[in-house]
Amino acid sequence: MTQSLWWYVALVVLVGFERVAELAVSLRNAKWSFARGGVEFGKGHYPVMVVLHTGLLAGCVVEAIVSGRSFDPALGWTMLAVVVAMQALRWWCISVLGHQWNTRVIVVPGLGRVTGGPYRFLRHPNYVAVVGEGIALPLVHSAWITALVFTILNIPLLTVRIRTEETALRTVLTR
Template identity: 55%
Template sequence: MTWYALLLLAAVCQRLAELVRTRRNAAWARTRDGVEHGRGHYPAMVALHSGLLVCCLAEPVLLHRPFLPALGWPMLALVLLAQAVRLWCMSTLGPRWTTRVVVLPGAPLVRTGPYRFLHHPNYAVVVVEVAALPLVHTAWVTAVVFSAANALLLAVRVRCENAALASAAPA
């Protein structure tokens, strides 16, 4: 269980680093007339991701969930693969990457890196991560509940981001 707690701690550290990067990149975008959209749903996203990390640890501890190697190791592999794709997304977008929806008016859509294959690859990463991270240590209730909540939230988020990108697209 200690190694799982360390994995979750690493995820917390990653989220905090993403918030620092978001603050820096959003400031960069604002100096270029970047406009933020979807502020209303952002606190729900933060709450969902924070709650996920807490429940990932709480469920195995409180309900005495065992580590099941046949489930845990493949889920860990998915989590690590998802992180690699997330880093690819961040690298591809550079200073345009944020956890918020901030778009630069007139900037073309990025169609390189993972964006060649999917319109929203980072959201695919989030879907995989929300399902797989709890299952690394058999927290199946957390995986189901947070995957459902994430699906509802991503429906709002993707609709918001698509509208923002469409309104900012070059003429």
């Protein structure tokens, strides 16, 4: 493996560790939410989301190794900047939502919708981060097939996810 490929694999592993950190925050927040009467919606699509996001990380590494494509500095460094920006956006969302942030759709009655931080500008900024990262992370090392497949598969999943969140918020917040 080339040096750039080693660095890329290390980057994908770091993103994987970041996902584990997200899951730890999510579990803590789920316990907090359920203790306050939180209601979960959309359990059916959650396993699909886990598989797709795990597949993104695996696809990045496998395609970069199997394809033998070399690192394109103009594309790679630009996409790395996008990946870093998407991580910053994701953690901004997590920090603004606080205990209300979760990888699952859990809504606590009476808390209301968060409208600060990035939510002032976008209704679902976390999904901007997901889409941006799903395109950029593979392209750091020219894994364009992974970027394309993830993006195509993510469209219906995000459609279901956003509809689920909107329904959950309408249902629980209007009780």
